[in-house]
Amino acid sequence: MDAVTPEDHKQLMARIASSRDKAAFAALFGHFGPRVKAYLMRSGSAPDSAEELAQEAMVMVWRKAESFDPSQASVSTWIFTIARNKRIDAYRRMNRPELDENDPALVPDAPTAPDDAYADGEVSQAIRAAVETLPEEQAEMLRKAFFEDKAHSEIAAETGLPLGTVKSRLRLAIGRMRKQLKEFEE
Structure with a gap:
């Protein structure tokens, strides 16, 4: 048919x-x-x-x-x-290609070795202690810039300080932190 x-x-x-x-x-x-x-x-x-x-x-x-x-x-x-x-x-x-299961972005990070975890803990404690020794105005700038991830201009607007002052305080804070944490740079 x-x-x-x-x-x-x-x-x-x-x-x-x-x-x-x-x-x-x-x-x-x-x-x-x-x-x-x-x-x-x-x-x-x-x-x-x-x-x-x-x-x-x-x-x-x-x-x-x-x-x-x-x-x-x-x-x-x-x-x-x-x-x-x-x-x-x-x-x-x-x-939409097939996913490569060996792609490094898809492979989970290896668990942290105990000695590395201990060392990381020591570094964290040392950083907290170093921040505590800074003058309050420098510590505040450091917290806002690094822990709150704010731009220098945002910090200046928020605190009412000139941008140059914010940058100077951050530079001084980082310099003091570097001196105190010198043993961990190795």
Whole structure:
């Protein structure tokens, strides 16, 4: 049977849906297979890719034939919509590469060795102690700049001090901290 009219297409779909009629599917495939491939190629798919996508679309027609509703769309509209969706899915897969599980950004950090954790704790304590020895105006600038992550201009606006004063106090605070923490630089 050579499917040429929309009514013939409906009958073929009904036979595929009701009894998995292979002859009806072959006729439908013979009619729509080349047209779907041509449509996919016009849509930008390479010939090999268009062939594969057309095959996938027609397999979907076979599997989902019972879900075809002639009151919603014609057979050709339904088939070309499936093909279009297959093309979109393939495009999305192509533009969203597989994750490389060995990517350093995805590998969790190794647990901190106990001696390193202890040393980190000692450094943290030394920094806190060094900040406590600073004059209050320098310690305040240091806290705002480093712990609150504020820009120098933000600190100046917030405190009402000139920008140069903020920078001078930070420079003095960092110089004093450096002297006190010299043993940890090694």
